[in-house]
Amino acid sequence: MTMNSSTGIGIEAVDLVKTFGSTRALDGVSFTVPTGSVFGVIGPNGAGKTTIMRALLDLIRLSSGRASLLGTDSRNAGPELRRRIGYLPGELILEGRITGRRLLRHYANISGPVQAGRIDELADRLGLDLDRTVRTLSKGNKQKLGIVQAFMHQPDLLVLDEPTSGLDPLMQQEFLSLVREARDAGQTVFLSSHVISEIQQVADEVAILRDGRIITVSGVEALRDTAIRHLRMSASGIDVADLHDRLFPLAEVGELEVLPTDTGAEATAILTGALSPFVRAIASLTLTDLVVEEPDLEESVLRLYSDANAQPARQGLGR
Amino acid sequence: MSATTQTDAPARADRFDRRTALPIFTKSLSDGWRSVVGWSIGFAAALSLYLPIFPSMSGNSQMQDLIDSLPPELTRTINYQQIDTGAGYTQSTFFGLMGFLLISIAAISWGAAALGGDEESGQLELTLAHGVTRVQVAFERFAALTLKILALALVAFLLILFWNGPAGLDLDIGNLVVTCLIFGxxxxxxxxxxxxxxxxxxxxxxxxGGGAAVAVIGYVFNAIGNQSVDLEWLHNLSPYYAAYGNAPLANGADVWTVVLFYAAALVLGGLAAVTLRQRDVGV
Incomplete structure (x- = not known):
């Protein structure tokens, strides 16, 4: 039964509910991840990302609902299932007194079989020195150890909680290429983050999680189209009214505020959709500062959600 | 497509890294042997301070006078009534006092670290996410705990055996074996x-807290029960009394006394496994 991955379902979560005392950490979460795909979950801290992952691995027990991984019910699943899973906890704590190599040897003993040379290959790619004592490693290098132990046995399913935390940008790219290779090899990847940028490069689908609920699941492209960016700019030689008149007519600009400065004017706004009309509108200005923040997909999705459904604002939405 | 990793894996599985049998158990031991050595040094120090001076204590009527002059409640509390024999002396100074203290601290700190400490540090979560069961983790760690404690008991046995002749303790070897087993x-x-x-x-x-409660309450109930006939019923609640109440080093002990302790420990270990199996870990 566990070997039947021909169903094509890597993870199936149905109405997951988890309460801790009076806190409802998961409030009816359902999603499906096809095998051989990358599924990302984003959401603010405390949204329930880690709780989902812990429940999938049977570290915590659901109050109700069920999840199956690779065709096997996760509840009380035996070691056979977890040998086919690679897990990277969000708060990675590793034993400090031994070398990275010995630590990985231990985890290899209790995970699926690891091909000879695989650990060194991964360590090389990530630039990780396995012969140093774990305690002496930086946070980023400890995280690399965590990544190696999750990937080394080439598991059918990878569950990665905030996998790039602590990695420098170069290593983030290397990690993302590991994820792509895993997907190309038919492995299923479930990963979380509180920033969209690291997920949008690899994920086939993204779920936005908030207060223990999935607000939306969609493809990354679809999400990006709805993205809103925060804009802050200042220009010299222009007064408040002029700047306002240039920006206000643009359909992409919202929540515009223009204030005078010593040399001209400054504006803050949010941008939705295409950038070019905005760029054309400011092309002739003498800019002294221009900051367009990375699209905050979570925020844009939340706005869409509350607009479209006219649902009574959930806690935190109206913030 | 996804099935390829599954079915092809054995085909190219010619060179997998070798795996260790009982991985959790062997890991506990490889992590714990330094600690065993440390406590063994403590044992050696304690025994090498106490035992060699037995000849000057036993033949010395002044020492017995001193003990006799102490309040009887005190001598009963610290079990110093019979220190004029080698067996009584070794029992009172080591098994009943210093050795008991040292091995209890070692056992409680190991036991507390094995699951509670590991979970608190956050490492248990990652272990349980691998191809092991919780019951297996609990039992392999219980087995490692047992082996480490038996190693300490063996060290105590060897050290006392070493001093038996030079210090004129005149201990019965069979009784020493049984007492060391009860000690462990x-x-x-x-x-x-x-x-x-x-x-x-x-x-x-x-x-x-739980481990110290068993050790301390056992010791205290024994000490109070020693004070008067009215309080002797407290002995029934004291593991310490069950171990040493009948002076096993002098009189020997039946095999069931030994079995009782190890069976009780096994039950506690089993309960730990069942408990761990039910719980949310790392929350």
Whole structure:
């Protein structure tokens, strides 16, 4: 039964509910991840990302609902299932007194079989020195150890909680290429983050999680189209009214505020959709500062959600 | 497509890294041997301070006069009534006092760290996410705890055996073996209580508290029960009394006394496994 991955379902979560005392950490979460795909979950801290992952691995027990991984019910699943899973906890704590190599040897003993040379290959790619004592490693290098132990046995399913935390940008790219290779090899990847940028490069689908609920699941492209960016700019030689008149007519600009400065004017706004009309509108200005923040997909999705459904604002939405 | 990794894996599985049998058990031992050596040095120090001076104590009527002049409640509390024989002296100074203290601290700290401490540090979560069961983790760690405590009991046995002749203790070797087994068994009960309480609470301090409660209450109930006939019923509640009440080093002990301790420890270890199996880990 566990070997039947021909169903094509890597993870199936149905109405997951988890309460801790009076806190409802998961409030009816359902999603499906096809095998051989990358599924990302984003959401603010405390949204329930880690709780989902812990429940999938049977570290915590659901109050109700069920999840199956690779065709096997996760509840009380035996070691056979977890040998086919690679897990990277969000708060990675590793034993400090031994070398990275010995630590990985231990985890290899209790995970699926690891091909000879695989650990060194991964360590090389990530630039990780396995012969140093774990305690002496930086946070980023400890995280690399965590990544190696999750990937080394080439598991059918990878569950990665905030996998790039602590990695420098170069290593983030290397990690993302590991994820792509895993997907190309038919492995299923479930990963979380509180920033969209690291997920949008690899994920086939993204779920936005908030207060223990999935607000939306969609493809990354679809999400990006709805993205809103925060804009802050200042220009010299222009007064408040002029700047306002240039920006206000643009359909992409919202929540515009223009204030005078010593040399001209400054504006803050949010941008939705295409950038070019905005760029054309400011092309002739003498800019002294221009900051367009990375699209905050979570925020844009939340706005869409509350607009479209006219649902009574959930806690935190109206913030 | 996804099935390829599954079905092809054995085909190119010609060169997998070798795996260790009983991985959790062997890991506990490889992590713990330094600690065993450390406590062994403590044992050697304690025994090498106490035992060599026995000849000057036993033949010395002044020493006995001193003991006799102490309040009887005190001598009963610290079990110093019979220190004029080698067996009584070794029992009172080492097995009943210093050795009991040292091995209990060792066993409780190991037991508390094994599950409660590991969960508190956050490492248990990652271990349990691998191809092991919780019951397996609990039992392999219980087995490692047992072996480490037995190693300490063996060290005590060898050290006392070494001093038996030079210090003129005149101990019966059979009784010494049994007493060392009981010595280890009592510590294992304390350590297993620590393991269980650590598994219950998911915190090291729970384990320390539970294990220390068994050790301290056992000792205190024994000491109070020694004071008067009216209080002797407290002996029934004291693992310490069950171990040493009948002076096993002088009189020997039946095999069931030994079995009792190890069976009790096994029950506590089993309860720890069942407890861990039910719980949310790492929350």
């Amino acid at each position: 068994g009592l510590a294992l009960v304390c350590g297993s209580a620590a393991l269980l309480c650590g598994a219950l609470g998911g915190r090291r301090i729970w384990g320390i």
